[in-house]
Structures are given as structure tokens and as C-alpha cells.
Amino acid sequence: MDFRLTEEQELIRANIREFCQQYLDPIAVEIDENSRHPQEVFDRLAEMGFMGMPYPQEYGGAGTDFLTYAMVVEEISRSCAGTGFTFSCHTGLGTGPIYEYGTEEQKQKYLVPLCKGQKWGAFALTEPGAGTDVNAATTVAVADGDEWVINGTKTFISQGTFADIFIVFARTDPAAGPKGISAFIVTKDNPGLKVGEHFRKMGIRCSQTAEIILKDCRVPRSDMLGKEGNGLRMAMASLDNGRIGIAAQAVGILQAALDESLKYASQRIQFNKPIGRQQAIQWMIADMATDLAAARHLTYHAATLKDQGLPYTKEASMAKLFASEAAMRHASKAVQIHGGYGYMKGQKVERLLRDAKITEIYEGTSEAQRMVIAGNVMR
Amino acid sequence: MPDIITCFKWAVDEADIRPQASGEVALDRVGYKISEYDRNALEAAAQLKEAHGGSVTAITVATPAAKKGLKDALSRGPDRACFVNDAAFDALEPAQTAALLAGVIRDRLPFDLILCGEGSSDLYAQQVGPRLAQELGIPCVTYVNRITLEGSTLLAERKLEDGIEVVKVELPALVTVLPDINTPRIPGLKDTLEASKKPVQSVGPGEAGGEFPARLQTVALRATSMERRCVRFPADDAGIRELVEALRKSGAIG
Numbered sequence A: 001m002d003f004r005l006t007e008e009q010e011l012i013r014a015n016i017r018e019f020c021q022q023y024l025d026p027i028a029v030e031i032d033e034n035s036r037h038p039q040e041v042f043d044r045l046a047e048m049g050f051m052g053m054p055y056p057q058e059y060g061g062a063g064t065d066f067l068t069y070a071m072v073v074e075e076i077s078r079s080c081a082g083t084g085f086t087f088s089c090h091t092g093l094g095t096g097p098i099y100e101y102g103t104e105e106q107k108q109k110y111l112v113p114l115c116k117g118q119k120w121g122a123f124a125l126t127e128p129g130a131g132t133d134v135n136a137a138t139t140v141a142v143a144d145g146d147e148w149v150i151n152g153t154k155t156f157i158s159q160g161t162f163a164d165i166f167i168v169f170a171r172t173d174p175a176a177g178p179k180g181i182s183a184f185i186v187t188k189d190n191p192g193l194k195v196g197e198h199f200r201k202m203g204i205r206c207s208q209t210a211e212i213i214l215k216d217c218r219v220p221r222s223d224m225l226g227k228e229g230n231g232l233r234m235a236m237a238s239l240d241n242g243r244i245g246i247a248a249q250a251v252g253i254l255q256a257a258l259d260e261s262l263k264y265a266s267q268r269i270q271f272n273k274p275i276g277r278q279q280a281i282q283w284m285i286a287d288m289a290t291d292l293a294a295a296r297h298l299t300y301h302a303a304t305l306k307d308q309g310l311p312y313t314k315e316a317s318m319a320k321l322f323a324s325e326a327a328m329r330h331a332s333k334a335v336q337i338h339g340g341y342g343y344m345k346g347q348k349v350e351r352l353l354r355d356a357k358i359t360e361i362y363e364g365t366s367e368a369q370r371m372v373i374a375g376n377v378m379r
Numbered sequence B: 001m002p003d004i005i006t007c008f009k010w011a012v013d014e015a016d017i018r019p020q021a022s023g024e025v026a027l028d029r030v031g032y033k034i035s036e037y038d039r040n041a042l043e044a045a046a047q048l049k050e051a052h053g054g055s056v057t058a059i060t061v062a063t064p065a066a067k068k069g070l071k072d073a074l075s076r077g078p079d080r081a082c083f084v085n086d087a088a089f090d091a092l093e094p095a096q097t098a099a100l101l102a103g104v105i106r107d108r109l110p111f112d113l114i115l116c117g118e119g120s121s122d123l124y125a126q127q128v129g130p131r132l133a134q135e136l137g138i139p140c141v142t143y144v145n146r147i148t149l150e151g152s153t154l155l156a157e158r159k160l161e162d163g164i165e166v167v168k169v170e171l172p173a174l175v176t177v178l179p180d181i182n183t184p185r186i187p188g189l190k191d192t193l194e195a196s197k198k199p200v201q202s203v204g205p206g207e208a209g210g211e212f213p214a215r216l217q218t219v220a221l222r223a224t225s226m227e228r229r230c231v232r233f234p235a236d237d238a239g240i241r242e243l244v245e246a247l248r249k250s251g252a253i254g
């Protein structure tokens, strides 16, 4: 497979990189420390046409391919993985399902402002008792005249505190098991929707994660997304696509770990020479660079399959699994290369290590990815 | 409504230059970019067009490998580009570049104003702008950090060592700009995607007229190196004398 980037892709990468150096690097420590959502950065990204970029222009997107989008997620994450995640979670999980499964009316009403970055999207699947085991969901939706009435609690919902449009999964047929879950579009002004405080987290602290409580939350029938009973299938397909975003986020973290390690290894003098002249450090850097290349290839490969309309479930899981575990391994090595300085707040590698961990957990844990991969290769 | 030409050079990205252990500088893996101050010239042109209308044409003289630079330049505001290219143009010196630009502009590109960066980020000879103005027989204003246009009169602030000089010049004219004239925009996604659709006029090998034999030859390219000796001198009179003596011995001071 040929991953030579086009001239356009190379320019887009250079531009988003310059953007991040100018607007994101200078605030990355502050938004991590204060757990602050950097809306001002997203306003600029929206102005520059990056929000909703892989969706068609007629819906307010830029109509780029998914590979270009993955590259942009990677570059933003290289600067700040929390911001990269908010970008990818909004674009992938928060927006994708409406593009894939929405009616034309729903697309005009919800997809267009989501793509233009005027509204924020969120994906509400996980519940306190239903994480990896999504089918254990207990949120229910009961038909009542022209409306559905939703009751239940969703947790760990990214963008939860400021999202305008939530895609909520709820059981519509208690007897039908995995085929009894449906998806709904719920807007933040719905009086039946309550958003909790955002959780204090180890990493990606600028991303806002919150609990969502649905209490007699009434939505019109026209706001059911996709077919009744098709919710879990839609959620799984959306997660396939989201996983490419998380893989790209992990690749960005890996690249940042390498950038920082290279810089430090050539600057830090011990025993009268840069530590980078020691074989022990060189080997860590060699392994880091090799896993980065492998992770990037897996990620771009999965994105390219998606662009070509080919199945990519297994490849997206492989990319997410490998890239996230490599990011965790090497963020730790990057701290090691920095010694005691790497353990201090304000050092980028310290943040990278905290940020890397989440990539092994959300949008399917490493264990869940291995289940998907095994299920695909062992059938 | 002025017709503006902006000249840009596709130059080695200095951020990619790394010295080898041997002290040699290898340029085989470096990236290229629009020369730093030429980005300011492109931005100045885009702002003038936003304020006064008219048109902007970006022009570069380069080897065919600089094709990517055209998209980059076009994503920064120009309406069209002119690409004067020949594989032989890899070691042009400023007089040759200026002569080539002048030939093509005179024959094919009507203009009111030409904008150049003060100097290129590789050679920084600061010659192409003034030589081009000379070839075209138009006035040239250098070291400019502010431009105002009133009809066909241009007011330019020149930042000189001992102060600011404001000059008034009738178009057509050529201006070379300093980096503090503006902050170049970062092209948005749509700017990049639309750049591919803008027209590019290619002036290919032999079409520019004249012979341009390479007159510049790179004999060697070596990195400066820094040697750390890690010698400590006490902070007293004797120590300072010792330090001066050591510096003298090493030839660092005379």
C-alpha cells in the first residue's frame, strides 16, 4: 500500500502543524492544569474549515478523505492530545452517526451546524453498569403518542458539559436483547436532560467528561436516528470509525514523545557528553521511532480502506490497539529519557504519559480490541 | 484596482537542516517552503487585494520540483500563478533570477505593483527585488514595513537603522517587504483545497529566453560545531586571569 501523501495533504499537515504551534502549544499546559475546554482554539479551527472536514461540502464539511482527517487528528494530538480527542470525538462519534444514518431533514437540522463547528456533538452509549458490555444498557425509551420518553443514566460522556446535540442509545424493546436498542437525537435544551459536573481526570484533562441523566426526557419520533432496534449495530459501526481517530491520537502522542526525546537526548549533558550518545538512550529512541512508523502505517492503512469503501473493522481495531499500547510504552520511555525532569509538572512528557493511558481504554479497551480482532481472524 | 505581482522563492526549510556527525550538511532529506519574507509579501498582496480589489499573481523561478510551492502560494490568496521552470535553474544567482523574472513579466504579466520579500531565507542577498526593478525601469522601495495605497500613489514606510522614512511613489513600482509588515495567515482547509483549482501559467524550459549557465557553485557546506571542554575556573582574580589565558591559548581571543 502506498502512503505517499499528496501535495495537498502535505500542505494541510504543514498548516495544521503551524496552527498548533501558534495557538495550541502555548496554552497546552494551562488547559491541562485547569481542565479547561479551549473553545477559542475550536472557533479558529471552525473558521479555517477543519470542523466536520471529512463530510461533504453540501453539509458544511470540507469533503476531504478520511486519511487527511486522521492526519489532522494526529497533528493536533501531537500538540495536545486532549484537544485532539475533543476534535476527533466530536467529528467521529458526535457527528458521524447523523451523517451515516440521519434522514435528510435531520442532516439539515443537526449535521450542518455540527460540521460547521457551530454546535457540539456527543455520543452517549456508556452507562455506569454497561461499559465494554454495551448490551447491559438499562436506559429505556417508551413510545408515547408522537414521542419517545427516555429514562436512564449515561456516564463518561465526552463533550458532555457543553454539547448541543447528544446521540443517546436506549432500549426500545426489552425482549429483543442487542436488537432492542435504538438511537435518538437529544438536544441540550430538552428539559428532561441533565448534565452533571465534569469528572476530574488523570489525563486529556481539557476534554470534558460528564454524566448525563435522562429523566422523562421526551423526544419527537422524528428524532429517532436510524431504524428502531438498529442502535447497537450503528454504535459499533461508529466506533469502528472512531477508533481510527483514537489510533491517530495515539500516533500524535508517539510523535510528540519522539520529538521531545530527540530534543532532550541531544541537549542533556552527563558524563561530558549528550546522553543521546549513550547506546541505552539510542535504543529507546530506535524502538520509539520504529513503533511510531508501525502505528502510523496501521492507522493510515485503516483510514485508506475506509476511503476506498472496503471493510476496515479489524484494521481499525489493530491500529487502535497497537498505537495506543505503543503510545503508553513510549510515553513512559520518554519520561525515562528525561530522568527526574520528566517527572515534573509542565514538562510535556509528563503530560504525554497521563494522556497516553486513556487511548488504551475509551472507544473500546485493549481487551475489547483483541476480542474484535480475534473474532475477525478466527472465524 | 491594482494588478499585483508577488515573487516568491521555494527555499530549503532551515528547520530540517541537521549537521551530520562528520560536520557535513546533507540536503537530501530536507523539506522546502516558501521563503520566509516572501510569505509576508504574499500576505501584503492578499491584504491589498482585500482592501482595493484588483488581482494578484504569484510568480516563481525554480526547478520543476518547486511545483508544490505553487499550491502553497496559491492557498495564501493569489488568483493565479506563473511558474518559470527549468531543471537548469537549480543554482541561479540573483542577477539571473531577476533577469528571468523581468523577461517573463515584461512579455506576459501586466502589473501596477510588484512585491518581493526583502531577502530569501537561504541566500539573503537582497538583490532580486532591486535588480528586477532596475531591469523593468521602475522605482524600487526597500525595507518596507507598511504600505498604504491611494489610487495610483503608494505610501511606504521604510524601517531604516536610524529611523523610519516615509516615501511616496507613483505606480508602477516595486516594493521589498520586511517581516514586521504583517503576520502571514495560515491557510485554511478550503484555501488549500481551492488552490488546486486556480490557474497556473507555466513558462517551461527555453521559453523564458536567454541562457542561464550556473555561475554559483557550492564548494562545501559545513556546520558550525560547538565543543564543550567543561573546564571550571574559580570566580576570583586568579581564576579570571587563568580563563583569559586559556581563551588566548585556544585562539578564541587574540
Ligand SMILES: Cc1cc2nc3c(=O)[nH]c(=O)nc-3n(C[C@H](O)[C@H](O)[C@H](O)COP(=O)(O)OP(=O)(O)OC[C@H]3O[C@@H](n4cnc5c(N)ncnc54)[C@H](O)[C@@H]3O)c2cc1C
Pocket: A089, A122, A123, A124, A125, A126, A130, A131, A132, A133, A155, A156, A157, A158, A159, A201, A209, A358, A361, A362, A363, A364, A365, A366, A367, A368
Ligand atoms: C475519558 C473518557 C471518555 C469517554 N467518552 C465516552 C463517550 O464520549 N461516550 C461513551 O459512550 N463512552 C465514553 N467513555 C466510556 C468508555 O468507552 C468506557 O470506559 C470503556 O468502554 C470501558 O468501559 P468501562 O469503563 O465500563 O470498563 P469495563 O467494561 O468495566 O472494563 C473493566 C476492565 O475489564 C475488562 N473487560 C471487560 N469485559 C471484558 C471481557 N469480556 N473480556 C476481557 N476483558 C474484559 C476491560 O477491558 C477493562 O480492562 C469514556 C471513558 C472515559 C474514561
